[in-house]
Amino acid sequence: MAEESTLGQPPRNRLPTLSEVLHRYTLSPVDLYSFYIYMRDQQRSVDYLDFWLDVSQHMSLCRHYVRELRRSVLVATPELEKSGSKRSSAALENIGDIPLVEAGPSGFRTGNVDTTEKDADQRLSAFLRSEGHTSQASPQGSMDSARKVPSNERPPRPSFMNSSPDTKNDSNSPSHTVARSDIRRSAEKILYTYLLQNSEREIILPEDMASSITEMVESDGRDDPEVFDVAKDYVFQAMERDAFPGFLRAKALENLVPPSIVARLTLALTCFGGGFWAAFFVILTDAPRNIRCWVILPFAIASYFLASYQYKIDPVMALAGFSECTFMNWLLIREPYVQLLLTKRATAALLISVLLTAALSILFILVPGKMI
Numbered sequence: 001m002a003e004e005s006t007l008g009q010p011p012r013n014r015l016p017t018l019s020e021v022l023h024r025y026t027l028s029p030v031d032l033y034s035f036y037i038y039m040r041d042q043q044r045s046v047d048y049l050d051f052w053l054d055v056s057q058h059m060s061l062c063r064h065y066v067r068e069l070r071r072s073v074l075v076a077t078p079e080l081e082k083s084g085s086k087r088s089s090a091a092l093e094n095i096g097d098i099p100l101v102e103a104g105p106s107g108f109r110t111g112n113v114d115t116t117e118k119d120a121d122q123r124l125s126a127f128l129r130s131e132g133h134t135s136q137a138s139p140q141g142s143m144d145s146a147r148k149v150p151s152n153e154r155p156p157r158p159s160f161m162n163s164s165p166d167t168k169n170d171s172n173s174p175s176h177t178v179a180r181s182d183i184r185r186s187a188e189k190i191l192y193t194y195l196l197q198n199s200e201r202e203i204i205l206p207e208d209m210a211s212s213i214t215e216m217v218e219s220d221g222r223d224d225p226e227v228f229d230v231a232k233d234y235v236f237q238a239m240e241r242d243a244f245p246g247f248l249r250a251k252a253l254e255n256l257v258p259p260s261i262v263a264r265l266t267l268a269l270t271c272f273g274g275g276f277w278a279a280f281f282v283i284l285t286d287a288p289r290n291i292r293c294w295v296i297l298p299f300a301i302a303s304y305f306l307a308s309y310q311y312k313i314d315p316v317m318a319l320a321g322f323s324e325c326t327f328m329n330w331l332l333i334r335e336p337y338v339q340l341l342l343t344k345r346a347t348a349a350l351l352i353s354v355l356l357t358a359a360l361s362i363l364f365i366l367v368p369g370k371m372i
Helices: 018-022 032-041 046-074 078-082 086-095 115-131 139-144 180-195 207-219 225-252 258-284 289-311 315-320 336-366
Strands: 322-326 329-332
Touching (some): 032 046, 046 115, 046 180, 180 207, 207 225, 258 336, 289 315, 315 322
Antiparallel strands (some): 322 329
């Protein structure tokens, strides 16, 4: 029985979209964890993905804050009435219920994220703007939290270890009480980490876009999620255009990482060299055919690794249901459609290696020998 994907959805008969991967609706090897490793090790642009995830986490932080505030209003505490917060209470009532789900790209709300959620997010941002921030976080403290770490040494984000989008366990949904200063600090951290010129993990955005965000956060004092919407959509489209097709090719049609591919080519050439040397040796020494049959071994290994290099797939591991995440680190293939694609390609690679082995072995076993 085919394993169902996350959220109880039936298995897809297609490759996933970037939005589905970012929302953790996919399974390995096309899940968010694998995409993060690909962006870090092969694309060398993990800062863009981290920016997108941090902005999504900022949105979740805002949702959590407003939900807590709205809950305190609904229980009608006397302190709220005494503090003259009737206007805020009415504004909170107009927001409606805020779903605690991971925020997606603001301009690409399809499927499980409908226009109702988009409207709720807009009302949330409007409420945060009208409420204003009550405390200022230290810019220096935000910048100190973004110390430079080489992207290839950066470990995966802890939230990736749990691919389930269950909001109760989602690291983007804080389990503690959220203060308004936390939202301000989160917005400043995103600004000082990714958007300011010469920041530690600066991402390349259009100059007017980065300047506009900087002005809204620093000059206007805004920290609502809509501040980062344009940049978030820009980064989403850049990843979808430049990185995601390569990721799908590397994980849905291949199951090896570049170091393993190069290693297989090296092994194939080495084994071919040894196989041809052994084959010519047994021919020129007129060895009997039962001795010549041993040339099958180096030719079989060489043909297997050559086909593995050509298809960028390890046929045996693919048929066993494993995909390489990092060098010699294998993950179980849990996405049914990807398993189907890899099984077809693994079968073709295995067939080619068998035919090549048979052709070379028969040639050197049956050719007449000559004693020198």
